Amino acid sequence: DGGITQSPKYLFRKEGQNVTLSCEQNLNHDAMYWYRQDPGQGLRLIYYSQIVNDFQKGDIAEGYSVSREKKESFPLTVTSAQKNPTAFYLCASSIEHQETQYFGPGTRLLVL
Amino acid sequence: AQKITQTQPGMFVQEKEAVTLDCTYDTSDQSYGLFWYKQPSSGEMIFLIYQGSYDEQNATEGRYSLNFQKARKSANLVISASQLGDSAMYFCAMRYTGFQKLVFGTGTRLLVSP
Numbered sequence: 001d002g003g004i005t006q007s008p009k010y011l012f013r014k015e016g017q018n019v020t021l022s023c024e025q026n027l028n029h030d031a032m033y034w035y036r037q038d039p040g041q042g043l044r045l046i047y048y049s050q051i052v053n054d055f056q057k058g059d060i061a062e063g064y065s066v067s068r069e070k071k072e073s074f075p076l077t078v079t080s081a082q083k084n085p086t087a088f089y090l091c092a093s094s095i096e097h098q099e100t101q102y103f104g105p106g107t108r109l110l111v112l
Numbered sequence: 113a114q115k116i117t118q119t120q121p122g123m124f125v126q127e128k129e130a131v132t133l134d135c136t137y138d139t140s141d142q143s144y145g146l147f148w149y150k151q152p153s154s155g156e157m158i159f160l161i162y163q164g165s166y167d168e169q170n171a172t173e174g175r176y177s178l179n180f181q182k183a184r185k186s187a188n189l190v191i192s193a194s195q196l197g198d199s200a201m202y203f204c205a206m207r208y209t210g211f212q213k214l215v216f217g218t219g220t221r222l223l224v225s226p
């Protein structure tokens with residue numbers, strides 16, 4: 001089955017620690033995205049990538065970093081510079097940047 | 113700035129009835145796309161329906177239809193014959209040409225009762 005997988009489902013971060021969220025897709029989509037969702041709010045874009053080895057900042061990129069070394073993978077690192085990382089993180093992909101975005105199941109990040 | 117407004121924090125509907133979820137948007141662009149997503153308690157965002165700004169006919173996908181009124185800048189989602197499994201959060205979103213992001217509303221929680 002084609003789709004988007006995210007792991008882990010739950011992630012706990014200690015103060016000062018960097019953590020990495022995984023996002024993999026086997027849909028052969030060119031574009032991939034990371035969104036953050038806080039309680040009672042819609043999604044906000046963190047980073048996006050249209051092609052391999054290229055990515056752009058979204059609205060709330062501070063404290064986050066990404067890489068796109070393979071077409072199917074777009075990991076997100078939450079660095080210690082992100083002071084309020086507790087949120088639900090959703091990865092999405094689309095055939096190209098103008099098409100419908102399809103989402104993975106999400107990762108919930110909690111700070112210990 | 114582009115903005116999506118969903119004024120209904122929660123909606124209740126009885127099974128088998130129709131329900132309309134409101135969405136208004138604000139943009140000065142002529143070319144844009146409007147989306148509705150469903151988010152069940154599991155968290156995954158499920159794509160429901162899409163309407164392009166130049167589409168003259170309202171989009172339909174099974175029990176979902178999008179009531180697109182361009183002059184009023186509204187893109188309401190209509191769910192016909194509600195089912196218990198329709199209980200979820202529903203988000204309206206807009207993508208405007210040239211930008212690589214979706215702008216989301218704050219969502220409407222729909223509860224379908226037997």
